[in-house]
Amino acid sequence: MIITNEEVVSALGAILTESQVTVNQTVLEQHSGDESYHSASLPDIVVFPATTEEVSKIVKIANQYKMPIVPFGRGTSLEGHVIPYDHGITIDFSLMDKIVEVREKDFLVKVQPGVTRSQLNKELKKYGLFFSVDPGADATLGGMAATNASGTTSVKYGTMRDQVRDLEVVLSDGTVIHTGNLAEKSSSGYHLNGLFVGSEGTLGCFTELTVKVYGIPEYIMAARASFQTVNDAVEAVVSILQAGIPIARVELVDEISMKQVNLHSKTAYHEQPTLFLEFHGNEAGLKQDVEFMKEIVAGHNCESIEFETDNTARNQLWEARHNLAYAYIHGHPGKKLMVTDVCLPISELAGAIAHAREALNLLSLPGGIVGHVGDGNFHVLLMIDMDDADEIKKADEFNELIVMYALEREGTCTGEHGVGIGKQKYQEKEHGEALLVMEKIKQALDPGLLFNPNKIIKIKK
């Protein structure tokens, strides 16, 4: 029996309003790609549910017609996660964008999956609270949970997985479950929170999230420290961590990327390898920490350190960092972004970054190096001409060199962007026989293989 899209649209039309189901070409195209170099592919149908119940019904219909399902937030993924290569139904969560409850006293907030991090922080500010995870993009909370996103503050506050207390999830048969509870810790049953966070839409659709939030710190100090070399900057970070200084943010931006920052953000920062730093705490404690930090960076050839004393300058600093990928994209019209994303034990970081720079030179590839260096995570940003087969090949080779270097040192091929399709070829090398365990879990929870098929894991039907 051949199923036509018309039949599926008609079944979806019976449970949704007219404006919630579309096969409009422009809308399909808007859901055919992400922010990466991965090639586009159209969904057959895009739906815009407004409630968990509607998501459950959509999933049941998808099941009935054996249509793949791809959950979609803002399309800011970097490894092709949301691209529907198997077509089917894309579920766009933009109508599910309510902040359901701020539990101020519990430092918890319940949100729908379409809420973005900037939207959430705007609301939380009223309560003196903030949400810590800050990828470059203004992604949705649902999308950030799907990839276990992180950002500049993970060195202190952790990744998305560390924030999620509970997920409401629609499973492959339409059942709705909760993966956790609102307690700070639990030893009850298997840890489904941890399993579903980072599952990239392959095990279920998130329809509500409860996440941890934090009090805005009493006192914040931010600084830019410029170094002679990237290696000096990285060694300084390793020394700061080893000294036990509780740092809230520490970002490496190399000299090439500092140029992009200045061009895009109209700043006039030194165009040298730089650390963007931030400390959170009480005034007396921070002053002591910062004095200690200054001694340490001086011992690593720090050439200048400038403190951002007012709020505006501090916000500008972090906005410039967040917009760095966009700075590269806007600075290279017509080209596509490829970003490496390895993470290594901190003792291996300086070597890995030096290796990346050598490999760039060897392959004559232009690229900037930035990183959440406090976590051992760094990115090389490459702008690729997708019409130049040789450049694509070299960029792929480069990515592979970087990944292999990390895996040989017990690191990971992706620190925060996720697997999607871009890191799939490294899964067996990284996980070995554990990949079979992941396959068993996928098959047990999504036997029809309809949830974001062939992402993370490729299972032969």
Add this chain to the structure above:
Amino acid sequence: MIITNEEVVSALGAILTESQVTVNQTVLEQHSGDESYHSASLPDIVVFPATTEEVSKIVKIANQYKMPIVPFGRGTSLEGHVIPYDHGITIDFSLMDKIVEVREKDFLVKVQPGVTRSQLNKELKKYGLFFSVDPGADATLGGMAATNASGTTSVKYGTMRDQVRDLEVVLSDGTVIHTGNLAEKSSSGYHLNGLFVGSEGTLGCFTELTVKVYGIPEYIMAARASFQTVNDAVEAVVSILQAGIPIARVELVDEISMKQVNLHSKTAYHEQPTLFLEFHGNEAGLKQDVEFMKEIVAGHNCESIEFETDNTARNQLWEARHNLAYAYIHGHPGKKLMVTDVCLPISELAGAIAHAREALNLLSLPGGIVGHVGDGNFHVLLMIDMDDADEIKKADEFNELIVMYALEREGTCTGEHGVGIGKQKYQEKEHGEALLVMEKIKQALDPGLLFNPNKIIKIKK
């Protein structure tokens, strides 16, 4: 075909030395119970592997003869986790007690599962490092990972799940996998670390762990603060947390438990509701935090606050806290320990503790209340006469009242002790349809249902 234990012993004898396999009655009895009130049950055979390869071979033999497998550390579980109610082979990990590698610069340590927390901390002290998770018992790291243990420091450093970077696991078919890597964060594949931590031996046997460790803080301040009422003490903690004071430890010990502490630990602390507090950081920061904390507790009728200025007094304070369960046990010879273990959102904690005290009075049960109150986790310690059916019934009723109160407020039935058999009856109420997801995972990874059968989840064969 009926399989005799002799056949299995003989098969095990072919891969292990004589002293590594036993059916000696005394040894079987040593592996028949834990530290709780749950009734004992003998294993058929106890084995003492020395390597991962031996564990893998034991699991394959168990498979061949359809013998249940129970991993065993120090037998300090509190919900019957290690009691082999289905008999079979108990794997005692006491020979696998090596600290394999201290990666000082990475703040990581690789250990075998039989290493205990005190053994690890003794070694780490040489490097200026410590391992943070500290349940009352001197449990093994393998056992602590199996139950997602926590303790007095979780409010700052997190639970066992937060420390585990990688587990080497022997699966039900004898395959050996690694669940993670040594990077600080990863978005690669499903999060198997999180799934296996807390799986209580039902999904595999841990044969090696890599866990995070921390630098011993530059400056530590500990204190005892006495209050008029338990409610005052709890409200003070909630205020301290809401003020954003970064506390490293905050333990509630009620007046009854303070008496047990003094009796057992030969201390002369005030026998009033008390908070044991500790702060970690730099000197200037801590002094400011402590001044703020003193203001807050004064606002909650704190009657006295005493700082432990020297190391010895500070160690004595925490040793007294760690030995509290043993203090109760030794103070009530012939009786057995039942400990409740709920955890709730912090805004619900004061109400929950008041409810527990009322329920104790209503049922005329003697019991002390202690808790890791910074996490919203508290324990009621009951000493039960196991020959008094009425007392057992009342204690069970009490436990159920406490659990239901927590579940109705989106808490959990077990904050840190785990499910074992004691919390099994609450799993459906707590997890709803998510329990079916857990069952599917169990069946996918242990189709023969041999790994610690009927713990956490009961699946009909």
